[in-house]
Amino acid sequence: MSLSTLPSKPENDSRNGAHLSDADLFDAFYSAYRRSGASTHKLFEAAASSYAVAELLIARGIIGLEELDERRRMVEERLMQSFEQAGLTIELEHSAPDKYKLGDRVVEIDCQSRLEICKAVCCKLVFPLSRQDIEERVVQWELTRPYVIRKHTNGYCVHSDNENHLCTIYTQRPAVCRGYDCRRDTRIWKDFDNCIINPDIELPDWPSPQSEKGDSMKLVKEKVEPVEDTG
Numbered sequence: 001m002s003l004s005t006l007p008s009k010p011e012n013d014s015r016n017g018a019h020l021s022d023a024d025l026f027d028a029f030y031s032a033y034r035r036s037g038a039s040t041h042k043l044f045e046a047a048a049s050s051y052a053v054a055e056l057l058i059a060r061g062i063i064g065l066e067e068l069d070e071r072r073r074m075v076e077e078r079l080m081q082s083f084e085q086a087g088l089t090i091e092l093e094h095s096a097p098d099k100y101k102l103g104d105r106v107v108e109i110d111c112q113s114r115l116e117i118c119k120a121v122c123c124k125l126v127f128p129l130s131r132q133d134i135e136e137r138v139v140q141w142e143l144t145r146p147y148v149i150r151k152h153t154n155g156y157c158v159h160s161d162n163e164n165h166l167c168t169i170y171t172q173r174p175a176v177c178r179g180y181d182c183r184r185d186t187r188i189w190k191d192f193d194n195c196i197i198n199p200d201i202e203l204p205d206w207p208s209p210q211s212e213k214g215d216s217m218k219l220v221k222e223k224v225e226p227v228e229d230t231g
């Protein structure tokens, strides 16, 4: 993200302002158990029904096994889409590159000179973390929406310093933060070169849930292509 060019606070202060309360943990476990219980119940019902139907159809010679497998794959794709829309899937950036090997794909922008105008709203964008981020256990994610970057109630990332919007985990920030280029994001800049901001950034629901799901992530992915594994 553009703030990646700003100096960071000391590493041992990385969780400043991002303390997990008992209520946070309760919400997380409650959400996880609720999801898990509902999923198990539905899974059992669906499995019993589908096995029964399949066995009947095969036994009566109406369908073959291959035909059944092919149709099952089609239905799986369709179901996955509806699960995603219902927020029942785990969001993980599977194609994320190694964030420490981005080289010249790290975007360099003079954020400091524009902070008064843009208010660092790029750190309000929503995106899923990578397996590397999760395993590192530094970048925090929403406990009730794994593994999406965790936010303060004001919409900013919990790793954005409340006073000056500096990134408090600068050296470990996600790949998307390193490769994000606000200059091409019209939700933020109407005209980057002439410092004309999009007034919509002042709206309380910016970025809209619609753009959270689509545009912001795509924009980030566009910039940060997976790194070839050269061994």
Ligand code: SF4
Binding pocket: 001, 003, 004, 122, 123, 124, 157, 158, 159, 160, 161, 166, 167, 168, 169, 170, 173, 174, 177
């Ligand atoms: S980790 Fe958070 S504060 Fe740091 S650059 Fe990314 S979005 Fe901004």
